[in-house]
Amino acid sequence: MEIERKFLVAEDPDLSAAEPVAVEQGYVTQPGDTVSVRLRRKGDKLLLTVKSGQGLVREEYEAPIERAAFDTLWPATEGRRVEKTRWTSTLPGGETFEYDVFEGAHAPLKLVEVEFGNRVAAEAFTPPGWFGREVTGARAYSNEVLALEGLPGDDIA
Amino acid sequence: MEIERKFLVAEDPDLSAAEPVAVEQGYVTQPGDTVSVRLRRKGDKLLLTVKSGQGLVREEYEAPIERAAFDTLWPATEGRRVEKTRWTSTLPGGETFEYDVFEGAHAPLKLVEVEFGNRVAAEAFTPPGWFGREVTGARAYSNEVLALEGLPGDDIA
Numbered sequence: 001m002e003i004e005r006k007f008l009v010a011e012d013p014d015l016s017a018a019e020p021v022a023v024e025q026g027y028v029t030q031p032g033d034t035v036s037v038r039l040r041r042k043g044d045k046l047l048l049t050v051k052s053g054q055g056l057v058r059e060e061y062e063a064p065i066e067r068a069a070f071d072t073l074w075p076a077t078e079g080r081r082v083e084k085t086r087w088t089s090t091l092p093g094g095e096t097f098e099y100d101v102f103e104g105a106h107a108p109l110k111l112v113e114v115e116f117g118n119r120v121a122a123e124a125f126t127p128p129g130w131f132g133r134e135v136t137g138a139r140a141y142s143n144e145v146l147a148l149e150g151l152p153g154d155d156i157a
Numbered sequence: 158m159e160i161e162r163k164f165l166v167a168e169d170p171d172l173s174a175a176e177p178v179a180v181e182q183g184y185v186t187q188p189g190d191t192v193s194v195r196l197r198r199k200g201d202k203l204l205l206t207v208k209s210g211q212g213l214v215r216e217e218y219e220a221p222i223e224r225a226a227f228d229t230l231w232p233a234t235e236g237r238r239v240e241k242t243r244w245t246s247t248l249p250g251g252e253t254f255e256y257d258v259f260e261g262a263h264a265p266l267k268l269v270e271v272e273f274g275n276r277v278a279a280e281a282f283t284p285p286g287w288f289g290r291e292v293t294g295a296r297a298y299s300n301e302v303l304a305l306e307g308l309p310g311d312d313i314a
Contacts, residue, residue, distance in 0.1 A: 048230065
């Protein structure tokens with residue numbers, strides 16, 4: 001089970017120790033469907049992911065697929081895609097963060113996510129100064145909703 | 158574009174010239190979703206298929222996937238599967254038919270489908286005597302609805 005908190009970004013962080021990877025992902029499904037089916041290219045890796053359920057009891061099935069299969073299925077995500085650069089690094093407290101810089105139609109959106117081992121750690125977390133407003137669980141900031149509906153109307157910094 | 162007519166089966170046909178293949182398919186999505194995402198094992202072939210749209214403007218994306226990916230994703234179809242033996246052969250008029258004998262929870266359902274090159278040929282078709290009631294377009298006899306809801310309550314012969 002994933003326990004994550006997600007934030008907007010107030011200031012660009014120090015990324016000198018971070019690793020960037022280009023991520024392109026598209027959704028075959030739409031947000032109202034019973035499952036989410038996603039194609040993702042992350043660097044050289046091509047993945048197909050199915051997420052079912054909602055809230056705390058989400059199940060996830062993820063498999064690498066070959067280039068030919070990816071290329072055949074990718075057109076089925078037309079109009080429901082995001083492109084971003086993901087920078088992964090560590091906060092001073094030891095937590096791993098993923099900092100996503102969106103491109104194309106979603107620029108200049110930036111989001112940062114921190115994953116926790118349990119709920120207590122998630123609740124005890126104090127965001128660093130460069131984090132902006134918390135958007136954990138906010139529908140408009142899920143990648144699937146961003147892909148379909150574009151940037152939310154509210155202030156994204 | 159596929160133009161097909163689908164029928165129940167009144168009498169077992171002569172299958173001496175037909176080729177059987179075991180088919181197992183499961184749906185990741187449910188019938189109300191915006192797309193249909195299906196995993197299918199047909200003999201040795203493993204396929205992932207996405208169908209979008211409705212009625213006449215359906216689009217289909219189909220890709221072979223590897224055994225490991227199939228095995229990872231197959232559990233996501235739990236509770237939404239059908240198993241059948243498909244016999245493919247030719248009618249006296251030259252049309253190809255696919256005769257599906259369902260197994261497991263869907264036995265003793267049998268369906269036969271004939272595909273046509275155009276609408277005129279489809280409308281001109283006279284079903285042979287072994288064909289039963291026509292169920293073209295009947296929601297209850299789509300494989301996806303059968304997989305989720307099981308056998309329809311009506312007379313299936």
